[in-house]
Amino acid sequence: MPVRRRPAWLAALVFTAFAFATDDYMIAGVLPAVSAGLRVGEAAGGQLVTVFSLVFALAAPVASVVAAHWPRRRLFTWALVAFTAANLCAAFAGSYAVLMGLRVLAALAAAAAVPAAYAVTTALAPEGRRGRYLALVMGGLTASLTLGVPVGTWVGGAFGWRATFGLGAALGLVALVWVRATLPEPPPVPALPLRERLAPLARAQVLLGLLGITAIVLGSMTVLTYLAPFLRDLAGAGPAELGWVFAMAGLAGLAGGQLGGRAADRWGADRALIAGVCGFAASMAAFTACWALRPVALAALMPLLLAWAALSWWIPPPAQTRLLALAGQAGPQALALNSSAVYVGVSGGGALGGIVLEAYGSGLLAPAAAVCELVALALFWLARRCAAGEAARASATPAEGR
Template sequence: MRLPAWLLALVFTTFVFATDDYVIAGVLPAISADLGVSEAAGGQLVTVFSLAFALAAPVASVVTATWPRRALLTWALALFVVANWASAFTTSYALLMGLRVLAALAAAAVVPAAYAIATALAPEGRQGRYLALVMGGLTGSLALGVPLGTWVGGAFGWQATFGLGGALGLVALVAIRSTLPEQPPAPAMPIRDRLRPLARPQVLLGMLGIAAIVLGSMMVLTYLAPFLRDLAGAGPTELGWVFVLAGLAGLAGGQLGGRATDRWGADRALITGVAGFAAVMAIFSACWFLRPVPLLALLPLLLVWAAVSWWIPPPAQTRLLALAGPAGPQALALNSSAVYVGVSGGGALGGLVLDGHGSGWLPAVAAGVELAALALFWLAGRAPRPRRSRPGSDAANLVSRNES
């Protein structure tokens, strides 16, 4: 079945926003050197983007609920383009930080709306596939967008990376305007209804677990450039290829994690993923004492790291749905906020580790955070649970399980 053009436009739009967030990792040393700040301070550009998204997304979904969908995406993408092109000309760290907040506000309005549009316009029985494709834009950014931005930054300066981000945003804007049909806005939902699931201990612990999982992974991703520079002497060109291969490994890992969740259950798949991540981090830590290590020798380990990092989210999100029971839809609506809290936390904590102890400590701390996430899910399974959802539902069946 041929995919509609509007769906491809939404996939490209989420790809653009994710690229804009993650690409800082590839040009971090250059930004820090030009603006006269430490690499840890430069990493906070990722933190502020992600934190602004996490805080704004639930509010934006309520405030913009009565806006026509195409108009919402058009104006938000226009703001995104302006913020990126202005970033290409700034020489001030503080101003660049403020422009990252503007770009994040645009993303907070667009990304949840893109998920909702894909679900609403999908043919009967294909909602899951359409939603997965739109979410795939986030993973695809690591395989294509981040390496492209890294190479452009290495060749023409980090300012060109932001210029490229604005150009991609303009392409997304034109694609949305050209293909997305007019769609009536969804009924407004009071923000207290969206936040109500947080009052349940098992959901709160589960969302904290999601945030911790992303935090541990993003600690390594955000500061991958200084880590590989210190460990293997890798520069921007080598880092670009690492992002390409790691992105492809991540795509494969996400698919395998989803299949393992269906076949083994969320708990076993989650434990397997976290154990794999911790093992890879332990090997990275051991390699630190053997530096310099040839990048080619590290490549298999980097691919396993990417694969297990993306293996973990499917069982973790399935576990969150199970913990929420009848409140599953509301909990998943806030899931993107938990993810971006984790992204911002990864930049912040990773910056503290980098500043205080050096990049060699990043893998050990990241492994500890992932194990803490597993503990949070274990505690969530032991907390008081909501009533079972409708008979026969997958969520109800999962809630009844409590594997420790």
């Protein structure tokens, strides 16, 4: 395999990650239609995002251990078959309970496949290119917001919300064929026992850092999950407008992620994190001010929406850089837990946003999101204090021994 040429199996894994993430988030764009079609409130409809993310967060660490010795091609095959079938059945689901059960099945399939995609990429990547290959697979998750969610929103607006799940099934089928056609069977790599994966949680600074990442995603998803009803109430936006709003917000998010990573390198993780959180809180304050002036033209809101999207994706790179610094030698285990922390935040954002929406209306979604981000900043500050205390104790111990 030429060193400078990206292999076909890598593209297949990038698309697989894209398919799973699109399926998780695309309901946000058709939430009002799903809720109306199933005769449930929009807060209940938002729990379809919550349950997917929560099941993924709980199942992914366990699946990465349980399925560590399974042949990779067989694992991807059965996971994608289950994922495709769950979405195909969801397109014909007649009740909220049935659709919820199908979301659980799709999430279990994703929980089995996504950690395996990272492991396979690490095993098959040439020496010196593992970081770039992993970044590409992770980029499939980000690309879902740029392309997958807007397309799903447009499909739902044009053909009904059930067609959105049909799109999810089609993505799963394409991923299945692509993986089967291109992915070689990598050598088996023994996984760490679950106890070793969870060991970093015993260190206060790592636990606080993971909670901080959860709070960061919680704030972003509190607004993103319910962006459709929020923009409907604020600007009268419908499915047609939401499609291109999600597309432009996704592009802004990609740019924001790149800028956040560069800021972490140039300014340091702490300064970049503070800048991102403060900017996010300011954008939420601006949304709250706009709420008092509603209805506001969607075109007038676009600069603010793009700033919010960019800042939402600016924050994770410095937060993850800070988590690695807090974890020290336990960095790999902390990163393994990071994906679960992210999905706990996604599911929590759907739950928190649903509570706020049901009890107070969509106008308080922005203030709730701002509070989550400020709590995240406080958690990282506490984590840094704990890390400094641990370092001080470690340096004092040899002196006491002498």
